[in-house]
Amino acid sequence: MQECGTYQATNVYREANYVADWVASFAAHHSGGDPPSLTPSRFKKQNGSGDDVFAHLFAASLDPDSAPLSPKLRILKSCLIAGEILYGLFLLSSSPTLAEIACLAGYDYVVVDMDDGSGGIAEVFPCLRALAASRTPAILRLPELSAAWAKKALDLGPQGLMFPMIESPGAAELAVSFCRFPPHGVRGSAHTMVRASAYGIDNGYLARVDEELLVMCQVETAAGLVKIEAITGVEGVDVVQMEPLDLSASMGYLWDPRNRKVRDAMKEAERKMLGMRNKLSAAKGGDAGERGPYLGGLAMPHDRAENMKMRGYHMVMGAVDVEIFWQAAVEDVRRWRSAKVDIGEETRK
Numbered sequence: 231m232q233e234c235g236t237y238q239a240t241n242v243y244r245e246a247n248y249v250a251d252w253v254a255s256f257a258a259h260h261s262g263g264d265p266p267s268l269t270p271s272r273f274k275k276q277n278g279s280g281d282d283v284f285a286h287l288f289a290a291s292l293d294p295d296s297a298p299l300s301p302k303l304r305i306l307k308s309c310l311i312a313g314e315i316l317y318g319l320f321l322l323s324s325s326p327t328l329a330e331i332a333c334l335a336g337y338d339y340v341v342v343d344m345d346d347g348s349g350g351i352a353e354v355f356p357c358l359r360a361l362a363a364s365r366t367p368a369i370l371r372l373p374e375l376s377a378a379w380a381k382k383a384l385d386l387g388p389q390g391l392m393f394p395m396i397e398s399p400g401a402a403e404l405a406v407s408f409c410r411f412p413p414h415g416v417r418g419s420a421h422t423m424v425r426a427s428a429y430g431i432d433n434g435y436l437a438r439v440d441e442e443l444l445v446m447c448q449v450e451t452a453a454g455l456v457k458i459e460a461i462t463g464v465e466g467v468d469v470v471q472m473e474p475l476d477l478s479a480s481m482g483y484l485w486d487p488r489n490r491k492v493r494d495a496m497k498e499a500e501r502k503m504l505g506m507r508n509k510l511s512a513a514k515g516g517d518a519g520e521r522g523p524y525l526g527g528l529a530m531p532h533d534r535a536e537n538m539k540m541r542g543y544h545m546v547m548g549a550v551d552v553e554i555f556w557q558a559a560v561e562d563v564r565r566w567r568s569a570k571v572d573i574g575e576e577t578r579k
Contacts, residue, residue: 305442306339306367306389307468311520315539318369320528320550324349326360328551333364341369341547344383345394351382358386358425369444375401380408381418387426390444392471397453399460406466409445411436444468446526450476455499462506462523469545470503472496472527488532497541500525504542 309316318339319332324347332340340361342354349357354370361368369390370383383391393405407415421427427435445466449458450473462470474487474496483489503525510523526545529535535548 303362303365303367303389304338306369307442307444307522309338310522310524310544313520315543316545317535318545318547320547321357322347322349322550322552323555324353324357325551326356328555329357330360330364332551333361333366337366339367339369339389339545341371341392342388343371344379345371345373347552351386355386358388362387369446371448375404375408377408377416380405384409384417384443385420385424385426387424389442390446390469392446392448394448395451395454395476396447396449396461397451398457399464402447402461402464402467405447406445406464409443410440410466446471448473449499451480452477452495453480455495458499459502459506462503463510468522469524469526471545472499472525474528474530474533487530493533500541
């Protein structure tokens, strides 16, 4: 398996120091001081990597017509096309701090939830900024299949939208249309004033947005499983996202995703989805399948991420931030309360 080039924490901080040096030199140069001292060759010598992002930044400082001075995020769709398997985190807390920790830990992407939990546009916006600062792609999960929600979310600039409760190809077609500008969709065209286009600074946004944005359809009910092949075949659907918890509830097994009937239904749906993906690939010349649609899902205690990878999943969310925290907190308290010591015991020895 190829890796998506995730930055480790040490690299982030090391590069941040060089960026700070470069920014200071840039400011001095444009205020009449000495020219920038952090040249591409000097960065390569000092950093050992010669990252062309910094070469681009230096060139842009001397060329007013160059692209904006901002390191680019990795593009999830490009990673998937290259055959990479992506590992992500589900952010339920709407906490920018936990979002930043997730980036530094090395997740390939983070899904910021606006469906479950208390997160809305105002709450997730700081999370997206924290993720962008650490160069980790964000996906927004919407609370419903809605053009208004999709428009607001897209204007924030995520790399993907996850639409919940998709149960038919018609619903999938609506999801795609909400992500496309006219005449191919119904997205509002205020792109020159919103964060998605760097507030209009990014002149190339319109030319590439459709190629970079992931349209993700959650199939999470028994009705959706029946139509999963048709949903997979909808033009513009990039990821079919399986979700076992709501599926188990819709099948009459509330909070019992490990029930044998639920697990069998999931595996049959996975088989049908991947089979349709292969058919689409063959119909388009044999290699089009590398461009999707892709299979995504959420790992569970009974269905670990590595098992999902072996079954053909392309995107796997391995954990939920709130769950990681409460498990650690409960274990910490358990250790304290189970300690067999008396107050002042050590001082009496």
